[in-house]
Amino acid sequence: MTDERPGTAADRARWRRYLADERAEAAVYRELAARRDGEEREILLALAAAEGRHEAHWLRLLDGDDSGVPRADLRTRMLGGLARRFGSIFVLALAQRAEARSPYATDPDATAAMAADERIHGEVVRGLAARGRRRLAGTFRAAVFGANDGLVSNLALVLGIGATGVPASVVLFTGIAGLLAGALSMGAGEYVSVRSQRELLEASAPDPTAREALVDLDLDANELALVYRARGMEEEDARDHAALVMARVRAAEQLAAPTDALAVSATHDDEAVGTGMSAAISSFLFFASGALIPVLPWILGLSGTAAIITATVLVSIALLATGATVGLLSGASPMKRAFRQLAIGLGAAAVTYVLGLAFGATIG
Incomplete structure (x- = not known):
């Protein structure tokens, strides 16, 4: 028997990274399981056990020597922190993306079964995340749409009015009027929309x-x-x-x-729609909170170009946040969704700003 250990130094360093990640991922699933019960808890614990089998594979290649194992990668550590503090649908959506990034399919030291496990784990987590998405779908839709509409519509409104050169008090009053009118309209519209959808579903039920x-x-x-x-x-x-x-x-x-x-099959349509009142309240509050942001510079006493630039920056930050949130929940790239939302929002505001400049020059 020889003391020589298999694998090059680079191989062993890679195995240690995998070992660290598997341990961290198993811990994430256990943290999530601790916040759930019933079937979801059992599924999450089974995922943790599967990650434990992968951990054992890398540990065998290392001859049981786990000294020098590095910290897990930053994304996995962040996932663990979120799981400990929140245990929410956001963590499951992030875990879904993490499983999809597994390198085992192309790694010569990972078994085919391990690569297959990772792909199936992604589908298991996708299913768990889908349950959470269905539970919050109706209210979340109203919240995201309400906040985004408030941000974009009121920014466009105050930029368009501000560009005409009217006094700051006029811009402030216009922004507040736009906030109230838009929030009431969004709330009423969302209530009617959701109630109508639920009535259609009820009419279709046996x-x-x-x-x-x-x-x-x-x-x-x-x-x-x-x-x-x-x-x-x-x-x-x-x-x-x-x-x-x-x-x-x-x-x-x-x-x-x-x-x-x-019944032909069980559906979750009613769960996904949500209730009319909850959707209306969410839409009203989130539109109002979104629409307040573009008005803040004028509330704080700014005016002219300084107020316009400040409002644009504040709304840009908020658009990036809402876009990233949608990306996280959908299991897509948060960065891509964030910049898409930013481009759409600022593009709409730019149109009204240019029109305001043209109108201001005409009446000037």
Whole structure:
């Protein structure tokens, strides 16, 4: 037996980095699991156990020597910190991106099973993140759209008015009027929109009393299959599903069919829509908070070019933040979404500013 250890110095340094990252990722999943219960907790603990198997692989290559193991990479450490403090949907979205960046598919020392694990882990985390996204989808949509609309519309409004050369008091009053008008409009519009969407979903849901008729249906004619076909099933699948439901009813000699007899599949549409009041309140508050930012320089006593530049800078920071937030939650690049939001917002404001300059020159 020789004391020579396998792998070059560079190999062993890479294995130590992988070992550190696997340990940190397992800790993230355990932190998240500690804040959940039931099925989600079990899934997260299973992910942590899988990362533990990967950790054991790198430790074997290192002959059990974990001395000199570096700190995990910055992204994984940040993920761990967020998991400890928040344990939110943002952490799951970031974990989804982290799993997608795994280098195991091209690393000669990682097994095919490990590379496959990482890809599947990404889908598992995507599924967990999707649950959280559905829970906050309605309110979050209203919040993001409200804040973004408030930022962009009121910045465009005050820049356009300010560029005409009117007194600062006029710009301030216009901005406050735009804030109140926009927030009330957004809140009312969001309430009507969400209520209408929920009513459409309710109208499409099966009538719970219709299942009472199933026990008396002709088993041979079995028109229940038509219900499933009308709801999107293929003819053969509809017949098979109808036969199965009718068999359950007959075998159990039930007085009424099962509560799910008329449903094709369970959906989460109602959960994703949210409630009209919560969406309206979120939209009002976030529009108002967004619309307040462009007006702040005039509230603080600035005027002219200084106020315009300050308002633009403040709104730019806020647009970057909202864009990055959307990117995080969607599992996409936060930086890309942030700069896209910034470009759209400042582009819209620039149009009204140029029009304000032209109008100011005309009346001057």
